[in-house]
Amino acid sequence: MEQIRGLTIARTLADVVAEPLALVVYDMQVGIVSQLPDGADVVARVAQVLDLGRRVGLPIFHTRHISLPVQVAGVAQLRTAMDWQHRERPDEVVAPFPAEAPQTRIVPELAPRSDEVVLDKITMSAFAGTYLDIALRDCGIRSFLLAGIALEVGIEPTVRHAMDLGYLPVVVTDACGSGNAEAAHRSLDALAFAGGSLQTDIASLRAAALKTR
DSSP: OEEETTEEEOOSHHHHHTSOEEEEEEOOBHHHHTTSTTHHHHHHHHHHHHHHHHHTTOOEEEEEEOOOOGGGOOHHHHHHHHHHHTOSSGGGOOOSOOTTSGGGSBOGGGOOOTTSEEEEESSSSTTTTSSHHHHHHHTTOOEEEEEEEOIIIIIHHHHHHHHHTTOEEEEEEEEEEOSOHHHHHHHHHHHHHHOSSEEEOHHHHHHHHHHHO
16 A cells, blocks of 8 residues: 555555455346357356455445336437447337346346345446445445446446546456457456556455455
């Protein structure tokens, strides 16, 4: 830990696990996992991080991406849906993730417990339009682990938003899935180049967390 003017500056994984820490499990939903050829492998790796987080007593937040009904979807929602669904007209769009639909549920292997939080969002950043920032700050948490799907679509924006809010996010790289491997590598490279966040793997995280907690 570096210190100056009464400020403590975490910069390494060892620093992070020594302070209050949370785990954010990003969009591990039935209808998203099923789109990845290696979805089952990603679930298994995220399960390792989730199990570790539970064993060491981290506050755990699960996110879900939901779709607004098409009848109330606005410009940005419709534009994104048209891009993702390869539609030329907005009246051809369907809502892929209604809040109560089976495909919107978190996969059973990672089912949230009663003492874990589920955040619904319609944005890519887990902080935009949710109470995640308030909840973390209220617990005195300045760093969090991040695992889930998809690295190049939602996890990178969440990391960048978190950095602007003053957090030190830690991406568990081998517990993140992607729809496009090249784009995911670009995301990790860009985040590493920009600084202000950390990247680790499950083995390193396990060793660091069990050493200090």
